[in-house]
Amino acid sequence: MIASAPLTSDNPTDYLKRYYGYDRFRPMQEDIIRSVLSGRDTVVLMPTGGGKSVCFQIPAIMKPGVCVVVSPLIALMKDQVEALHLNGISAAYLNSTQSSKEQRQIEADALAGKIKLLYVSPEKLLSESMFIFLQQLQLSLFAIDEAHCISSWGHDFRPEYTQLNVLKKHFPHVTTVALTATADKLTRQDIAQRLDMNDPAVFIASFNRPNLSLQVLPGTNRFQQIVRLLNMKPDTSGVIYCLSRKSTESLATKLQEKGFMAGFYHAGMSGQERSMVQEMFLKDDIRIMCATIAFGMGIDKSNVRWVIHYNMPKNIESFYQEIGRAGRDGLNSDTVLFYSFADVATYKEMLTENNPANLGLQLAKLERMQQYADAHTCRRQILLSYFSEELTEPCGNCDVCRNPRVTFxxxxxxxxxxxxxxxxxxxxxxxxxxxxxxxxxxxxxxxxxxxxxxxxxxxxxxxxxxxxxxxxxxxxxxxxxxxxxxxxxxxxxxxxxxxxxxxxxxxxxxxxxAPKVVVEKPKTKTEQAKDELLDRLKALRKQIADEQNVPPYVVFTDTTLEDMARLRPTTPDGLRNVSGVGERKLQLFGPRFLSEIVSYITGKAKDGNTLRGSTQLLTLELYNQGMSMEEIAAERKLTTGSIANHLVHLYKAGYSIDIEALISQPEALDIEAAINEVGLADGRLKPVYDYLKGRYDYGKIQLVAGLMDM
Missing domain, CATH: 1.10.10.10 (Winged helix-like DNA-binding domain superfamily/Winged helix DNA-binding domain)
Known part of the structure; x- marks a missing residue:
């Protein structure tokens, strides 16, 4: 699925534009990519939504061979492979959901050089048959996603990850990049050591996610507070994290009774049930997911607009990773934590009963989480300080900053x-x-x-x-x-x-x-108008996504649709200027989105609400009905010169305008000679009209003048 004319550039930005539709990298991405391209082992600590995937996907496209991506969840593999396909990048995954025939075909494609990125689980990677297969491939690099799982100091330790050091033993010359969203100093050191990395470059991006608002509310009347919050965010996707399986089910049922599109997810469900409800959430068929921490790691859903914690998490790493699932596309998103000391007591009781080897560490982390919830100072400063990052000024986007507390x-x-x-x-x-x-x-x-x-x-x-x-x-x-x-x-x-x-x-x-639910300011008329088009574009995206059997955000992110609604492009070149529209998606989806935007603009113009570009589009609509320039001018009560201007503009923009049907070649040559003789001082057409003794109307003169300017 790589584009038919692959890039040969050694500039990563060219690949970013071609395949992802972005003009520039986010902070630190290009430095990481160049480190990987140089062949150096690399550890990447970048917050959720910071763009970790691009850091190994672009080197995988640029380097010869296959990049093997180790990913802990089947849902993440499927999600990322679908997104890569729609970007025009060849990718596949191998896991237990596939038949042996399907797996053999993927292996054959990889051996034939038809796959650039191959996603596998750690269990699959460590199987003997997989090693035999990998030794037959030209490997470009190994990418270890969710790398914090390798460390017993981390908050989501997974024993199977600890065996990944065999990669360096079997493939010592293949570059390894390890990526994670949350890891303290101990975990960072552990990742490099356990993977036997050779003098790795370590990149630690800022943990500051300024687009996420932070709010802590008292844990009383939680359901009523949640309903109020959801009513302020209609038709948006979000996750409500609960401590117990039972509470996810009861909360989802109560929300359904209130008319919300809610589902639940926990480890007690069958694999089939979990896959089904997760797929519904990814595709926006369910808007609200009530879930335990079993849900979410690696879910690449970019349009989650809010995350609510029904109960306090047991450490800041978990909390940060979970709230990080909101606003991955960079748009403003909300996070709310309901805090009750009863949650702290429950965790302490659980930890003491289980008596883990690192009980002291776990209790200390719980205490830091409690301090965050109790704080009367900027919450973002507390959060960032935990990850050894300083925020010199209060953030202005947490409940404490917006509503400073006065204690007594x-x-x-x-x-x-x-x-x-x-x-x-x-x-x-x-x-x-x-x-x-x-x-x-x-x-x-x-x-x-x-x-x-x-x-x-x-x-x-x-x-x-x-x-x-x-x-x-x-x-x-x-x-x-x-x-x-x-x-x-x-x-x-x-x-x-x-x-x-x-x-x-x-x-x-x-x-x-005391903490209160933050009420959003009412939107201006301009914002409301943009939202009208945005709603139409989202509806079209959902329709296309269902046809393609992919999540809507894989077609285009909310950020891209926001940019479309703001810029209102009406031509392919205009759509190329929208952030997130790469060449493959322009071919696949561009015509339908352009048609929707044109329909919106012309509809508004007919209602008397003229938007930028609408007058040319109204002329185009009449032209497509077979009207002449004179008939269009009469219908629109404009001069033929104005209509000619519109048609030239549309012609230059790539619309199908039959110029020869508007003016014959002899007429065009005659007018062109007159323009060359007399000139167009300040764009004035009258001297040309007089020179031609009125043989041609202003419309035809304007038409030729416009075409000569191309």
Missing amino acids: DGTIIAQKALSAILRLKERVPMNLLIDVLRGSRSQQVLMNGYDQIKTYGAGADLKFDEWRNYLQQLINVGVIEIAYDQHYALKKGILGDGVLFQGKKVELVRPDD
């Missing part, structure tokens, strides 16, 4: 709440505790004699909602905890004794400053 000493409030909880023998839920603190005379308070305890009415100075907010904050920081299995009774948390007896201070945020 809430120790007295915490002590009042704890005292009441203990005097009530840790048996009452939140609302009843608040009634006691506020001195309520409700039937439940009086019937149980709660009006007799010492702290009855001790918090009468605060409103009910204020108490509820402060109690939730105290739960979030571990001063108080909820006994879910005891009718939601409030109990003293692990920090409770410190607050009551050891002088520990508690900082609280006033309810008015």
Whole structure:
């Protein structure tokens, strides 16, 4: 599927434009590509959405032979191979979903030099038959994707990855590039050592993803908050990560009942069920995926517009990788973390019960994640500092930056709440505790004699909602905890004794400053008009994607469609200027997208809303109906000179305009001679008209003048 006239350039940018449709590389990509092309082993640490795949795909196209890509997930292989095919690049994968006949054909194609990139799982790669096959190939390089899986220090360790060092033993002269989105210093060192790399070049791209907004919300009324967030993001794709399999199913069911296109995914499902629901999500037949962490690694879906964490992840690496699945195309996307101290307690209990060898490390990572969620300073600065990167100024795109918190000493409030909880023998839920603190005379308070305890009415100075907010904050920081299995009774948390007896201070945020769902600004008329065309282009993309049996973003990314909707190209050359339109996709899909844009522009013009280029397109529509220049001018109430101008413009742009039908060759030669004699000072046609003594109208003169300027 490589283009019939392959490039022979040694400039990587030429390949980027030809096959991917981009004029320039993202930061660090070209340096990485040149390192790989030079034959040096290379470690690439680049955030999700940073463009890691291009770093090995372009060297694979440029170098002779086959690039073997080690990928941990079948879904990722299928996704990337489909995308490569549509870019005009020959690629294939070998895995357990294929018949032996299919695998033999792919092997034959690779041996015949018909494949540039071959994707395999680590298990497949390490089989004896695979090594025998690889030894028959001309290998250009090995690309180890999701390379953090090789390290026991990493957050997603996979034992089969540890055997990949045999590649260097069997193929010592083949360049190896290892790529990952998340790895701390220990993991980075481990990757190079375990792969037996030879003096590798190490590239660490910035972890800053400024297009991702960061927001932490209290873990109360999560479902209602999620519904509100989703209503603000209609018809967009997103992932909701949950801690348990059961919660993915129940949440998806509740969202379906609210009318949302939701599905669920977890490791307890059969392989067939997981593949089916994942395919539906990739193809936008399901918009919302409620999933455990079993879902997502390597999913190359570029149009995920938001990621919500129903529960707090157990470390920052996991959190960063999961939120990184949003906005891979560079467009603004949202991330929301619901935080409750109960999640921290659950993880601590799980870790302590399992007692892993690196328990101390796991608990320390959990604590860093908790500090991120509790923070009252710029969240992006905290996130980047974890990966040893400094952000000198607050980011302006997290909830803390947009709504700075003002804290106060809430120790007295915490002590009042704890005292009441203990005097009530840790048996009452939140609302009843608040009634006691506020001195309520409700039937439940009086019937149980709660009006007799010492702290009855001790918090009468605060409103009910204020108490509820402060109690939730105290739960979030571990001063108080909820006994879910005891009718939601409030109990003293692990920090409770410190607050009551050891002088520990508690900082609280006033309810008015508490985290809120960020409401987007209303769109301008210009933005609304662009969105109208964008919606039509997305509908066309979905139609084409279904015909091709590929995910919509593989046809064109949201970024490319946004660029199309902004530029509104009406010619193939114009479409080439749209970011992300390579030559193969221009041939495959260009005519249909151009037709849709032209239809939109002319439709708007007929409704009296003139857009750039619409007047020429209205002339074209009448011309295609068989009208003469004079008839078009009369119909549109314009001069024949203006109509001629339009037709010349369209002709130059590549539209099929029969010039000879508009003016005969003798007429054209006569007018051309007059123009050469008289000239066109400041584009004025009257001197030519007078010189020709009115034998030809202005339309024909304009037509010849325009053609002479080509």
